[in-house]
Amino acid sequence: MTPMLLIMICTMAVSCLLCFVCRNPRISAVIMPICTAAVTVAVVAFLLPVINGEPYDDGMFYADSMSALFAILVCIVGTAASVYSYSYIGRELEEGELLSRQVTVYYTLLMLFICIMVMTFMVRSMAVVWLGVGATTLVSTFLVGIYTNNESNEAAWKYIILCSVGITIALAGMVLVYASTIGVIDSSLAMNWTDLMEHAEDLDPNLMRMGTALVILGFGTKVGFVPMHTWLPDAHSQAPSPISGLLSAVLLNCAMYGVVRFYMVSEITIPGFAQTMLLAFGLLSLAVAAFLIVQSRDLKRMLAYSSIENMGLIAIGLGIGSPLAISAAMMQMAAHSLTKPVLFFSAGNIVQTYGTREMARIRGLKKAAPFSCFTLTAGALAIIGVPPFMIFMGELTLFSAAAEAGHYLLMAALAALLTVVFAGMMRNVMSMHSGDPLEGRKERMTAASTLPIACLLGLSLALGLFFPERLSDWLDSIVAMFGGA
Amino acid sequence: METELISNLIDVCAVFMLLLSVFTMATTRMRPLVLMFSAQSAFLAAMAALVAFNSDNPHIYIMAGLTLVLKVIVMPWMLILIMRRINVDKEVQLSIGIPGSLLLAGALVLISYYVTEPLLGSLETMERNSLALSMSMILLGLLLMCTRKKAITETIGLLMMENGLFLGALAISHGMPLIVELAAFFDVMVAVIIIGIFANRINRSFNSVDTTFLRRLKE
Numbered sequence: 117m118t119p120m121l122l123i124m125i126c127t128m129a130v131s132c133l134l135c136f137v138c139r140n141p142r143i144s145a146v147i148m149p150i151c152t153a154a155v156t157v158a159v160v161a162f163l164l165p166v167i168n169g170e171p172y173d174d175g176m177f178y179a180d181s182m183s184a185l186f187a188i189l190v191c192i193v194g195t196a197a198s199v200y201s202y203s204y205i206g207r208e209l210e211e212g213e214l215l216s217r218q219v220t221v222y223y224t225l226l227m228l229f230i231c232i233m234v235m236t237f238m239v240r241s242m243a244v245v246w247l248g249v250g251a252t253t254l255v256s257t258f259l260v261g262i263y264t265n266n267e268s269n270e271a272a273w274k275y276i277i278l279c280s281v282g283i284t285i286a287l288a289g290m291v292l293v294y295a296s297t298i299g300v301i302d303s304s305l306a307m308n309w310t311d312l313m314e315h316a317e318d319l320d321p322n323l324m325r326m327g328t329a330l331v332i333l334g335f336g337t338k339v340g341f342v343p344m345h346t347w348l349p350d351a352h353s354q355a356p357s358p359i360s361g362l363l364s365a366v367l368l369n370c371a372m373y374g375v376v377r378f379y380m381v382s383e384i385t386i387p388g389f390a391q392t393m394l395l396a397f398g399l400l401s402l403a404v405a406a407f408l409i410v411q412s413r414d415l416k417r418m419l420a421y422s423s424i425e426n427m428g429l430i431a432i433g434l435g436i437g438s439p440l441a442i443s444a445a446m447m448q449m450a451a452h453s454l455t456k457p458v459l460f461f462s463a464g465n466i467v468q469t470y471g472t473r474e475m476a477r478i479r480g481l482k483k484a485a486p487f488s489c490f491t492l493t494a495g496a497l498a499i500i501g502v503p504p505f506m507i508f509m510g511e512l513t514l515f516s517a518a519a520e521a522g523h524y525l526l527m528a529a530l531a532a533l534l535t536v537v538f539a540g541m542m543r544n545v546m547s548m549h550s551g552d553p554l555e556g557r558k559e560r561m562t563a564a565s566t567l568p569i570a571c572l573l574g575l576s577l578a579l580g581l582f583f584p585e586r587l588s589d590w591l592d593s594i595v596a597m598f599g600g601a
Numbered sequence: 602m603e604t605e606l607i608s609n610l611i612d613v614c615a616v617f618m619l620l621l622s623v624f625t626m627a628t629t630r631m632r633p634l635v636l637m638f639s640a641q642s643a644f645l646a647a648m649a650a651l652v653a654f655n656s657d658n659p660h661i662y663i664m665a666g667l668t669l670v671l672k673v674i675v676m677p678w679m680l681i682l683i684m685r686r687i688n689v690d691k692e693v694q695l696s697i698g699i700p701g702s703l704l705l706a707g708a709l710v711l712i713s714y715y716v717t718e719p720l721l722g723s724l725e726t727m728e729r730n731s732l733a734l735s736m737s738m739i740l741l742g743l744l745l746m747c748t749r750k751k752a753i754t755e756t757i758g759l760l761m762m763e764n765g766l767f768l769g770a771l772a773i774s775h776g777m778p779l780i781v782e783l784a785a786f787f788d789v790m791v792a793v794i795i796i797g798i799f800a801n802r803i804n805r806s807f808n809s810v811d812t813t814f815l816r817r818l819k820e
Contacts, residue, residue, distance in 0.1 A: 243781040350818040
């Protein structure tokens, strides 16, 4: 274990402890962003050599350029969410929606949630990755149900029940994958991802096929693939907005990470099987989510459906499976993670200003909440893939990958469905602009409620305009891992 | 001779576990449902002990012990405690009648035999017959979750799925590495505690744990 790793783990432990010990909500609100910033610095310092092309490999811990991408996205979004919490949770406390006891719980769990997600990407054994994904559900259930009213209890209940079933099915799949390694890999190493990749060609194809199917189905429940997506819009709409942003932008990635790792192994053992499955799930998710976006009435539910749509696009990228398509999927994932919190945080400001999530009752946004109106609209344009934002790059790469692979029907379907998403999202967002707001509705603008949004939006725009050489090298090194590391 | 006896005993345990899963489909009362889960876990523990004795894998004894303590005693006791505390009705509410549920259960068992058949050739352990049983138990657990309306029955369905999963792990690979099993136990344990907390909250807000009340969040 290198000193950097030790420092990183210690920073995480100290941060969680600080948030737990501090009983004053005002002080925890200040401690929290400092802690997440410290964790971010420690994680980046640990991962720098990894990004430069030297995978970290040491006993239980393992990090390569793909885990680095996932972990750093968690850190960026986590820091933004903890800064935004200062304003959002502060206001909930002021208005008596949350008690100070609940706020302490909130900050402790938020810190724990971020740390668990980061650590999930840094382990070698797929069993520990599974445990990490399971633990994120358990921790975030309380964050989803923090308001303890009927709706949020319902959302939290559906969330934990469905995701527990999903995680159980994923474990059943892992049992079968483990069975396929008997006689090939020593049993104490069998769930290690590196060993699985090394011996992938010798694994038993029958067991592997069934195992992969169950793993994708199980983790897919948590990714939010249709038809297992029913928990997702409930949990995303009922959670406090900083949490909605985190759930949508990085928690779904965590489950996707599990899918991707098994996808890589199974593509060597049984080429094409995982691809077909992901392509089917991706298209179904995209199609269903597109129409749900059009008919949604609740602002945060609409954003949740858009997450399903984006996860569908990532799955389609993996499903096409050419190097270009995989790089499109990774780019789409990063872009979605950076853009979605902008939307959820802006929606949080708007919901706090208007006291409702129903889009029909939000009117005159331009007058009442000029900043959030601007960022929500810009974020909506970014998420539906308007140039020059980063998602546009991802979707463009996806299209060229589909063309390169000769999937012209798929291209047509993608174009049609993305047009539906475009129209639905724009209609719903634009309809909130006009009209007159009720008297006395005025957005409260503070540094904590605007800075995280502006920074993430700026990042999404900047990366769309200039994609640095180093980042594309990073992306290439991830793509190179697919199909035989 | 002795190995043959043990192998037969293992099959008996697995069959009883499946039978108990099928029985839950025909129960309309809450307490027997919890007891059935407890009995099923007892068979799982016995089977784990037999496999451990037979295959000389001492770590499976740990697994048997944990199953005995947690799933046969602690979790059913917790479930009964929760039920007493929130005054749940004694009756299970069904969305499909008992004959229908049993028919579906039969169909699911057939499907699992069909699905697992191609896998059998790849397995060498003598407990491989249990694979289809394990798959059926996972599916029956899901069926229980889908067709029963109480929060507690959903939990029991989840736990029965987990039992099926552990049976499968024992059957096809003499148990996963110990760390995986401990992780899984930990996950289930915490999940049940959290589910208990939320069942309590749902009960407070709707004055019932009937999950049909959970229909507010929709488009």
